[in-house]
Amino acid sequence: MPAEITGGNGAARHSISLYVANKPGVLIRIALVFSRRGYNIDSLVVSETEDPGFSRMNIVATGDRATLEQIIKQLNKLVDVIHARDYSYEDVIQKELALFKIDCAPERRAEALQVMEAFKAKTIDLSERTLAVEVTGSSEKLDALETMLRSFHIREMVRTGKVLMARGEAAT
Amino acid sequence: MAVQEKTGAEALVDIMIEEGVEYIFGLPGGSAIPLFDALVGRNIKLVLTRHEQGAVHMADGYARATGKTGVALVTSGPGATNTVTGLFTALMDSIPLVVVTGQMPAWTLGLDAFQEADVSGITYPCVKHSYLVKDVDDIPRIMREAFFLASSGRPGPVLIDMPKNVSGARISPKADTMQLPGYSVPKAAQDAEVARAATLLAAAKRPLLLVGHGAAISGAATEVRALAETLQAPVVNTLLGKGVLPETHELNLGMLGMHGTAYANKAIIDCDLIMSIGSRWDDRIVSKYDEFCVNAVKIHIDIDAAEINKVVKVDLGIVGDAKTVLRQLLPRLVKGDTADWVRQTKRWRRDFPLKFQKEGKLRAQQVIQELYRLTGGKAIVTTDVGQHQMWAAQFILSESGRDWISSGGAGTMGFGLPSAIGAQLGRPGETVVAIVGDGGFQMTLSELATLFNLKIPVKILVINNHYLGMVRQWQNLFYDNRYSGVDLEGNPDFVKLAGAYGIKGFRISRSADVRRVLKAALDHPGPALIDAEVEQHDNVFPMIPAGAAHKDMLLGPPRRVLEKPTGGT
Incomplete structure (x- = not known):
């Protein structure tokens, strides 16, 4: 899957997966590699893995490809990083979860539910004036739902950040 | 009845000895007392420095001169923050160091206790790797890893932050097998x-x-x-x-x-x-x-x-x-x-040979060239950073990669004297000369006391132009000769200063005296300082202005005012 082009100077959104030692300080060492180059991290997910000694991190960051390649090399240089890899240009399983709380008076509920139906989103909370929505899928799908929900006024949005996994027999 | 187990600090010293550490450079403080205590009576020499920056530069000079890993030991808080310049210097030049910082007890971390600083956080960008030790039983493994990481692959400084309760705790015997699954050392090419x-x-x-x-x-x-x-x-x-x-x-x-x-x-x-x-x-x-x-x-x-x-x-x-x-x-x-x-x-x-003006006042280049001739290219030379460093690089022809010791990537002023002390300890019997500027020298000259105590024959050649000369050169060439913050008015009399530390002082102010005075200083059996009062307004050439192309190299003083350079310093 090609990286999403977001800027004119070759800047693209990159999805990076890291397998790291589960130790204090690992996150800051990784964050410093990005911040030293003036790179913003768009999303960051840290989670346990099948092995308690290690964690997996999924980072989405925007930048030109050459700089990102350099950043990946610098991440791999960190002693606590087992491996770091850019999956932006590969077909991998990618998912993200988002919660939206929108303004939704009773007369617009049917319309809201219709939008959610199209995105296979679930109602998880309902009040007189609000509706909370849970949706899972690719980050692009979540972006599209966000656009649709804007007409209801989004009171709050929270996203988990992208997680990814290699397909088939391949290890991530 | 089992023998009482050793403390974490004692285990740390055991491994240092096993790793072949001869010298530890350092300065104690409250949090480091258990660590210093563990050195008493052990077969490892402690060099008490006057500042922690000096300790790290000494370990650095020792490492550069010998190829072995240099070791420094300091206390928490300001003791640790004073090592930052030394760590950065070593990281930029890929120097193997193990720096141990005492830390306040682990339960006080983050609670603003006395002399408690987030040393890991402060030093992350300045180390190859670092450890905050929480469990005394981890000490053997961490020490093995630290020495391995510092010296293998692309070498670099490794910091170990050691809370006082950990260094003072009793250790239960445990394997010291390294666990570095994310680290590999490339060797051969495909x-x-x-x-x-x-x-x-x-x-x-x-x-x-x-x-x-x-x-x-x-x-x-x-x-x-x-x-x-x-x-x-x-x-x-x-x-x-x-x-x-x-x-x-x-x-x-x-x-x-x-x-x-x-x-x-x-x-x-x-x-x-x-x-x-x-x-x-x-x-x-x-x-x-x-x-x-x-x-x-x-x-x-x-x-x-x-x-x-x-x-x-x-x-x-x-x-x-x-x-x-x-x-x-x-x-x-x-x-x-x-x-x-x-x-x-x-x-x-x-x-297009290297050249310099020989008429007029004493020229730094002449002093350095004469030093090179007198030592027959056999001396270990350390430098500070600036004009004298570049002239030394030009006129000292090095015969071995381990005879030239200079802060390259970091460009750390004050590096010359302490690194020379470390180099001399690592290679006793050889001639070691620190060529320093009057600016850089004053940043770490407190280590003259360390030098005096050690009684080692390091020679210090101060290229004294009463200016921060390289900055003055830039202001002269690119900033319309507008001098700002470069005049070192108030310099002490370096010969008297050396004398106050018990170190023999010499002065050169005329070109006719260069050879004789340098020779006398080199022949002096103990440490000596030579104050070379050189032309104040000399510039280093050739020069490629920062960010300019090689074809735009200046071979001598330009005839016109130059554009400000586009590159960095």
């Missing part, structure tokens, strides 16, 4: 890469070898010489690659870059192939990235994969240890037909 390099080298008419610090660290002197001689390829070296191929070798054109020799820089412009052996294409040598060797094939051998294509895009990158890769490459080489090219570089050497 055959295909080596074959490609050989093909490219064979096709080159005007090949040039760029030798950097990586070649020195790898101990590749023999291989570099064999490569240069087989190919008949001229060699240029970086500031820290000085002496890997002796600078007196006929194929060595000396240092390239901003203040390199004209002939080295002319070779950069005209070569059709350049192969870097452990140099990271620093901006001091490349200057203008998009005009650097544009028509030359570029090959880069580096042990650090992150250096390949970092700033200069290369045609062939080979990740591996310089010595190993060159050994793979040598049997595949054919003697090149480079006679015209070598003749050309010799013409440049003849037509």
Whole structure:
């Protein structure tokens, strides 16, 4: 899957997966590699893995490809990083979860539910004036739902950040 | 009844001894008392410094001079923060150090206890790796890992932050097996890469070898010489690659870059192939990235994969240890037909030699050149940073990569004296001279007391122009001679100052006295300081203004006011 082009100077959104030692300080060492180059991290997910000694991190960051390649090399240089890899240009399983709380008076509920139906989103909370929505899928799908929900006024949005996994027999 | 187990601090010292540590440079404080206590009566020499920066630079100089890992030990809070410049200096120049910082007890971390600082947080960007030790039983493993990480692959400083309750706790016997699944050390290159390099080298008419610090660290002197001689390829070296191929070798054109020799820089412009052996294409040598060797094939051998294509895009990158890769490459080489090219570089050497004005006031270059002659190129030379450093790089021809000790990447003033002390301890019996500026010297001169206590014969040559000379040079050349913050009015009398520390002082103020006074100082059996009162307004040439192309090199004072440089400092 090609990286999403977001800027004119070759800047693209990159999805990076890291397998790291589960130790204090690992996150800051990784964050410093990005911040030293003036790179913003768009999303960051840290989670346990099948092995308690290690964690997996999924980072989405925007930048030109050459700089990102350099950043990946610098991440791999960190002693606590087992491996770091850019999956932006590969077909991998990618998912993200988002919660939206929108303004939704009773007369617009049917319309809201219709939008959610199209995105296979679930109602998880309902009040007189609000509706909370849970949706899972690719980050692009979540972006599209966000656009649709804007007409209801989004009171709050929270996203988990992208997680990814290699397909088939391949290890991530 | 079991014998009482040792403390964490004692275990730490045990491993240091096993790792071959001879000297620990340091300064104690409350949090480090258990660590210093564990040194009493042990077969390891403690050098008490006057400042923690000095301790780290001494460990650094020791490491550079010997190739072994340098060790420093300091206390928490300000003791630890004072090491930051030393750590940064070592990281930039890939120097193996283990720096242990005492820390307040673990339960006080983050609670603003007395002398409690987030040392890990402060030092992350300045270390190869670091540890905050929480469990006394981890000490043996962490110490093994620290020494291995510091000295293997691309070397660098490793910091161990050791809370007082951990260093003082009793240890239960535990394995010290390293656990470094994310760390690997490249050694050999792939055959295909080596074959490609050989093909490219064979096709080159005007090949040039760029030798950097990586070649020195790898101990590749023999291989570099064999490569240069087989190919008949001229060699240029970086500031820290000085002496890997002796600078007196006929194929060595000396240092390239901003203040390199004209002939080295002319070779950069005209070569059709350049192969870097452990140099990271620093901006001091490349200057203008998009005009650097544009028509030359570029090959880069580096042990650090992150250096390949970092700033200069290369045609062939080979990740591996310089010595190993060159050994793979040598049997595949054919003697090149480079006679015209070598003749050309010799013409440049003849037509554009390093020179300086000999009339008028005493010239720094004359003092340094005379020092070189008197020591026969056999001295270990350390420097501070600035004009004197560049003149020393130009006029001291190094014979070995471990005889030239200078802060390259970081450009740390105050490095010269402490690193000379470390170098002399590592190589007793050899002549060690710290060439320092009057500015840098005053940043760490408190280590004169350390020097006096050690009774080692380090010589300090102060190139005293009463200015922060390199900044003054820039203000003179590029800022319309508007001096700002460069006049070191109020300098002490350095000869008297040395005397106050019990160190013999000499002064040179006339060119006629240079040889005699230098000789007397070198012959003095103990430490000595030579205050060389030199011309105040001399500038270092050749000079490639920062960010300019090599073809725009200035061979001497320009006739017009120059544009402000586009590159960094």
